[in-house]
Amino acid sequence: MDSVVPGAPAHLKALVEKHQPTLAAALHAVQTRISWSPYKDSPSTKIHGPDKPVQGKAAYEKHLGQRYTIDQPGIISWTGAETSPYTGKALGIEYPVSDPAALIKAAKTALQSWRKVAPDVRVALCLEIAQRLYDRNFEMAHSVMHVTGQSYVQAFSGSGPNALDRGVEALAYAAKAMADVQPTATWQRPFGKDNVVLDKVYTLMPRGVGVVICCASFPTWNAYPAIFANLATGNPSIVKPHPIAILPMAIVVEVCRQTLTDYGFDPNVVTLAVDTLDVPVAQKFIDDPAVQIIDFTGSPRYGGHLERTITGKLLFTETAGVNSVVIESVADLKATATALARSTSLFSAQMCTSPQTIFVPKNGIPNGAGHASFNDVAQALKDAVDEIVADPATAAGIMGAIQGQVSLDVIARLKTALTSKPTAKIVRDATAYAHPDFPNARTLTPLIVAVDQSCVDLYAEEQFGPVLFIVAVDSADAAVKDATKLAATHGAISSYLYSTDEAFIARSTEAYEEAGANLSINLHGAMWINFAAAYSDYHVTGLNPAGNACLTDLAFVASRFRIVQRRRPANS
């Protein structure tokens, strides 16, 4: 990677030096896949002191009912239609709507100067952005909470440090991939009697303007890697938030633009593309020849459309799949049921890693020294959810709220469909729980249904609402076959397997590999089983329909830039 040129301004040298230790540690972490973070993912006042939480909440509340000013090109109107799933009230924030052509033009102009900024300065500037976002994380937590429905604690961690970590991880890969290209070389070989000596210069060039299309329920987690990977490699990013979750991304864009400005760069390296549900704007960006990189997180419907139509551009997607669990045997059914219940309850199953479909042998499973029937397993799952719901504070901290009415509709339709399935049995109904702080919160506990394979049309589709299917199967081996087929055909981000039989685990592993399904085996305890650790857990394999945006590997960054070379005789 180019170093800051000796004549570079002192403030840029200082910026690179300031963040060098973080970059070095990130590079070490992605290489060794150890646990590491430069941030604290707990909102505890023991870490942050008593003032920051209060100030962060106030900063969030100050946005309400106001215009969110972002001084970017081509503003033609203002819009905003966010509603808090906790209060049921409109946030009343309006955001600038820019003419797409103006944003693209500004990004093209910004590219011209941004590409000439030394790679290590670009990387350091992204780390500075990450630091500033971390400094505003209490404000971010409330903002994420009130547009997505994430609980406060999860919004703080999952949409804060955990998301920033994924961004820093992508930065480390971008730095690594760029460093792989020598900036210059001297080459010599004899041709006949001539000893030819050439000086060569290899220039890293950005690929073009990037558009980052964010999802509604977890916007920052995928956006940071895409934005940072783009910026590090010289590509401006136009950030297009989901119309119902704009605020977090407005904060991100504001911080990016301010940081760029503070260091003397064109702020239009990052802009915000706001649209509405009625008049979506993403395709206008995607179709523009200047736009060469599209990062999309969201529905399989639109993601699939992009995957089937985009040619000649770089497209990264994360959509969704049907995450499955296979239970062959357990050491302790209660522990397994608790792990699964917590995981499916987390953010009310609105996560891309939430388990949805649990395959259990119809004749039951070994449970420690004993045996658990199929119904025992179902009952244990019900009990574990009951336990979460029994304590409103626990329920609120885990489940948060349901972002959209659509998820309530999904569960309602599902319940109707189940009435025509004679073998299906509702184990635990989906019910609202009373949120201790927000009486008007839109909440719903997971619907738990015991089914057999006659319900394949229901459990083998992604249901975007809190539901857990417990599917009776002939055997655990059949379960693995079903689960991996589901991953291969419908996509999967995370798969789960419980077994105390090493031979079974060994023979199952291959099927998961071939389905391109990342597998967690026998996870219990304090860590959420669907927790994906930046720098360590590869997220999305690209081998099944759940998307191709692996967070993060070299493939996620290596095509975002190109190399242009020139050569000439040495000493000429």
Added chain:
Amino acid sequence: MDSVVPGAPAHLKALVEKHQPTLAAALHAVQTRISWSPYKDSPSTKIHGPDKPVQGKAAYEKHLGQRYTIDQPGIISWTGAETSPYTGKALGIEYPVSDPAALIKAAKTALQSWRKVAPDVRVALCLEIAQRLYDRNFEMAHSVMHVTGQSYVQAFSGSGPNALDRGVEALAYAAKAMADVQPTATWQRPFGKDNVVLDKVYTLMPRGVGVVICCASFPTWNAYPAIFANLATGNPSIVKPHPIAILPMAIVVEVCRQTLTDYGFDPNVVTLAVDTLDVPVAQKFIDDPAVQIIDFTGSPRYGGHLERTITGKLLFTETAGVNSVVIESVADLKATATALARSTSLFSAQMCTSPQTIFVPKNGIPNGAGHASFNDVAQALKDAVDEIVADPATAAGIMGAIQGQVSLDVIARLKTALTSKPTAKIVRDATAYAHPDFPNARTLTPLIVAVDQSCVDLYAEEQFGPVLFIVAVDSADAAVKDATKLAATHGAISSYLYSTDEAFIARSTEAYEEAGANLSINLHGAMWINFAAAYSDYHVTGLNPAGNACLTDLAFVASRFRIVQRRRPANS
């Protein structure tokens, strides 16, 4: 990268050890971009001894009039329609035509076992293949010569060691990208009171079946990188040669399959897909869901079709462009004219790096201490080509033969078109030269035409025949503008600039970077100015319409494999 597992068979350990020094040297070369090769690219008997050339020629001749046996699945017929541009006679070789479905099925099966072979064994096996191909390089030289028209010397070097080097370069990148993924890790962090410790396994998975579509004029040079990158990363390769240049690729496939077999692997990791001009078969492979990687070298017409239609698969292309030269000033006009004349004469301009369009200021250029008029430049180019043609042995060694009648037709049509261009002037007519060894060789010297911008419809299109346009422009700066616009809109693989004015060079550089055009500045002397050195010269930037297959960068390899992980509690 996974090492050979301790229990691996001895012959595989030995294979890895045998090729380890070559791999290490290749990794060093791509990092430093120095000149290096494990092969000798001269056919001299001083290097190879007196027997190998004779045996190689005999081995080539033994193929003539015979069936080329490749014992692969699904053979339904035999075909072959190659004609030597040197003798005008049919080679009479017939190749097996396999049912595409059978080849795909065999490749899918082969993938299952090949993916489990340790990456370093796969890399070593490719190096073994390369070594065996090098051992058959005299046979390969005659084979390439008689299907493409390359001269014997060029076929030996450019289609032999130089091409193998590009393949080994791709192998080095594949090894590097795979080595970037740790095979296993232990991860631990506290969650509340729990100290969670997880064992993680990261498995490299191939992306799917690869199809390598080879060009007619220089088949091995792009095929080796694609085949080796695929094989190293676990993807089987179906090799589809151009119907008029099958023999070199049949030899390659035979060597691959024999080497695979010798080491106990499924030979269907590499198969040959033969078709005819009348019934092309490539699209059948491309459309199959099992095929996930397409490497294409060939016409902009079909390459563009692939670029506009392929979605959701990995596509690498090298098509063609209009390579330009800008002459602003020279130290020695004769030296520059000689360099350009040699380069455009090399293989009669049938190379993707051949210069086609030379921009020269209409008022002439500084030439050393003096001045050269536009006509002086044109005359110098004519003189330099005359000098090559004057010696039949030199002409034969440089120009070789014209592969297809189509190139003669291109030049004939061009001459007709020029009759309606009043300002165009033929500086040197395209004429056949008498080949000293092959009286029936199809030969043609470059057509040299002096034109102005009224001929933009002719000089700004790729003309697939030997022609050099000398275009009169207002100034050298205007020339750079024209040349880089041409690169950006029509593509360019190699661009050339001649100037003794450092300020001019400096201000021109940026335009070439932004056009994504690799630039050679002031090259003269014994090295062909369009020589692209493996391990050092990046070939194809991906930033203009000439293609996206950079030989070789991380982007060429990083998406050919995926990572599937599993994790479980440590010591469980």
